[in-house]
Amino acid sequence: MKKFLTLALAVSISLAAAQTVRVGVAYDAGGKFDKSFNQSAYEGSLRASKKLGIQLKDFEPSDPSQVIQGVRSFANEGFDLTIGVGFANNASISQVAKENPDLYFGLVDDISDQKNVASLTFSEQEGSYLVGYLAAMNSSTGVVGFVGGMDIPLIHKFEAGYTAGVKAANPKARVIAQYVGTTPDAWNNPGKAKEIAGSMRAKGADIIFAAAGGSGNGVIDYIKQTQCVRAANLPAGVRFASDNFKAVNKSAAYTKACTGNTRPMFFIGVDSNQNYLGDFDGKPTTMNHGLTSMLKRVDNAVYQLINDVKEDKFRGGSRVFGLKDGGVGYAVDQYNKALISSAQVIKVEGIKARIISGKIKVPTK
Numbered sequence: 001m002k003k004f005l006t007l008a009l010a011v012s013i014s015l016a017a018a019q020t021v022r023v024g025v026a027y028d029a030g031g032k033f034d035k036s037f038n039q040s041a042y043e044g045s046l047r048a049s050k051k052l053g054i055q056l057k058d059f060e061p062s063d064p065s066q067v068i069q070g071v072r073s074f075a076n077e078g079f080d081l082t083i084g085v086g087f088a089n090n091a092s093i094s095q096v097a098k099e100n101p102d103l104y105f106g107l108v109d110d111i112s113d114q115k116n117v118a119s120l121t122f123s124e125q126e127g128s129y130l131v132g133y134l135a136a137m138n139s140s141t142g143v144v145g146f147v148g149g150m151d152i153p154l155i156h157k158f159e160a161g162y163t164a165g166v167k168a169a170n171p172k173a174r175v176i177a178q179y180v181g182t183t184p185d186a187w188n189n190p191g192k193a194k195e196i197a198g199s200m201r202a203k204g205a206d207i208i209f210a211a212a213g214g215s216g217n218g219v220i221d222y223i224k225q226t227q228c229v230r231a232a233n234l235p236a237g238v239r240f241a242s243d244n245f246k247a248v249n250k251s252a253a254y255t256k257a258c259t260g261n262t263r264p265m266f267f268i269g270v271d272s273n274q275n276y277l278g279d280f281d282g283k284p285t286t287m288n289h290g291l292t293s294m295l296k297r298v299d300n301a302v303y304q305l306i307n308d309v310k311e312d313k314f315r316g317g318s319r320v321f322g323l324k325d326g327g328v329g330y331a332v333d334q335y336n337k338a339l340i341s342s343a344q345v346i347k348v349e350g351i352k353a354r355i356i357s358g359k360i361k362v363p364t365k
Contacts, residue, residue, distance in 0.1 A: 020054065020055050021052070021054040021306070022054070022055045022077075022078070022081075023048070023049075023054050023055065023056050023057070023080065023081045023082075023083065023306055023309070024057050024058065024059065024070075024071075024073075024077075024081070024083070025057075025058040025302075026058070026059045026061070026071050026074075026082070026083070026084050026092070026093075027058065027059065027060050027061070027085050027086075028085045028086025028187070028213075029064065029187045029213070029214075030187050030188050030213045031060050032060060034213055034214045035214075035272060035274060036216060036270060036274070037085070037086070037109075037213055037272075037298060038213075039271075039272055040271050040272045040296065040297070040298035040299045041085045041108060041299065042058070043272075044298060044299030044300060044301065044306075045058070045083070045302055045303070045306065047299065048302070048303050048306040048307065052310050054306060057074070057079075064088055067088075067089050067092045068091075068092035068095065071084060071089070071092045071093060071096045072092075072096050072099075075099070075103055079103070080103070081104045081105065081106060081314075082096070082104075082105050082106070083302060083305070084105070084106070084108065085109075085298075086108060086109055087109045088184055089110075090111075090112055093106075093107045093112055093114075093117060094107075094113065094114050094117065097114040097117045098114055101115075101116055103116065104116055104118070104314045105117040105118070106120060106302070107119045107120065108120045108298055108301065109121060109154060115317075117316055118305055118308075118315065118317065118319060119318045120298075120301045120302070120305065120319050120321065121318065121320050122296050122297075122298075122301075122320065122321045122327050122328055123157075123320060123321070123323065123327065124154070124158050124161065124294075124296060124328060125160055125164075125362045125363065125364050126322050126328050126355055126362050127294045127295060127296065127323065127328030128157070128159075128161030128162040128165065128211075129161040129164055129168075129351070130165060130294070130330045130352060130355075131209060131291075131294045132144075132162035132164065132165025132167075132175075132209070133165040133347075133351055134165075134169075134268075134291065134344065135162075135166055135207045135209065135268060135291065136168075136173045137170070137347075138207065138245075138291060138340075138344075139170075139207050139242075140206055140229075140240050140241065140242050140243060140263035141204045141205070141239070141240060141241070141263070142170065142173045142204075142238070143173070143174045143176065143203060143205045143238055144166055144174070144205055144207045144208070144209070145175070145177070145178075145196075145200035145205040145208035145209065146163070146176070146208070146210075146211070147177075147196050147197065147200075147209070147211070148177065148179040148180065149179070149180050149186045149187045149211060149216075150179070150180070150186040150187060151179040151181070151182050151186070153365065155179070155212075156364070156365050157364045157365070158209075158294070159211075160362075160363045160364055160365050161362050161363070161364075162209050163175045163177070164362055165351075168351075174204075176200050176205055178196050178199075178200070180192050180193050180212055186212070186215060187213035187214055187215060188213065188214040188215060189215045189218070190214065190215050191218060192215065192218065193210065193212055193215040193216060193217075193218030193219050194218035194222045195218075196219075197218065197219045197222035197223065201222075201226065201229060203235055203238075204234050204238035206229050206263055206264070206266065207267075207291055208223070208265075208266075209267070209268035209270070210270060211270045212270075216267075216274075219267050220267050220277050220278070220289075223265045223278075223289050226265060227253070227254050227257050227258055227264065227265060227280075227289065228254070228257070228258035228263060228264050228265055229262065229263055229265055230258075230260065230262050231260075231262070232260075240261070240263055243263065244339075245263075245287060245339065249286050249287065249338075250264075250286060250287050251280065251281040251286040251287065252281070253280065254286075254287065264287060264289065265289065266278070266289050266291035266339075267289065267290055267291070268290070268291050268292055268293065268294060269290055269293030269294070270293060270294050270296065271293075271295070272293070272295070273293045273331040273333065275290040275292065276290070276335055277290055278291075278335065284335050287339070288335040288336050288338070290336060291340070292331050292336055292339075292340065293330065294328065294330060295331055297326060297328065300321070300327065301319070301321050301327065323352055323355055323356050324356045
């Protein structure tokens, strides 16, 4: 009898192990802790690991050419789902999916032609429109910047939406846009992004939206060093038109560095909520330099895909996540609630509703 129970227990354990969904994630350049796009995917898969009880394994390539090795290794081990994060992983995911039609695959930020691949894309232009609107309402100079990572159509969607939002809030505002580069290295070159931020400040930009992956840290670092723009350094034709943050409590470092006729500088984060990165003195009660963040909920999309596989509801093909289903948005939290007034939130929420209803058509290029 004891032998029978022991055998039955062993069989039940084996069956449970066999039924555990195994998920492999291959990350893009910058790694899973880039505080941006990759990290959002990582957080979604980690949430699935904790809440859904799936087995999770990931792969961080040191070179883009290594991605297919990682993807193929997951397939060779019979993983139920393999997710490639980033458009650069399309070729690898599509090739291995073609070789393994009985397995499921996911691709974030691009569309595969393979039927067993769920392609997860986002309406980045919609979220970018909202943060552009906020930038225009809060810019003291009427000049704002956009730093893109790799010069590709995907990031053009961010720029197009941002520019449209800025112009909708202030038709006279100016948007300066520049890209870090034309190769995948553009996602991990904070030094170049920092130089671009400096050139934008020289042209009068006081708010900069960076959609550049790990390179965006260069923009944040530049703003941390400079903190403000000076009236005396503004170019011809640019002057201070507002002072929205005059009453906001400033840090000791800001007060010391930004004397005289100055206005604060801000960045706008991307993908994950990066507002906290603007808390340069470790005190949320003083003025934060992250105006807001354009949220691209890669974490939600990845979690949903894993849950679909676990519930045997996987379907291949394209899925688009936008404002309507919470796929994109903007962030207001303890770090920036003193920067964005309730009146501004009400205004932006109204704009959001009009985009969802189709009354506002946001351009993609």
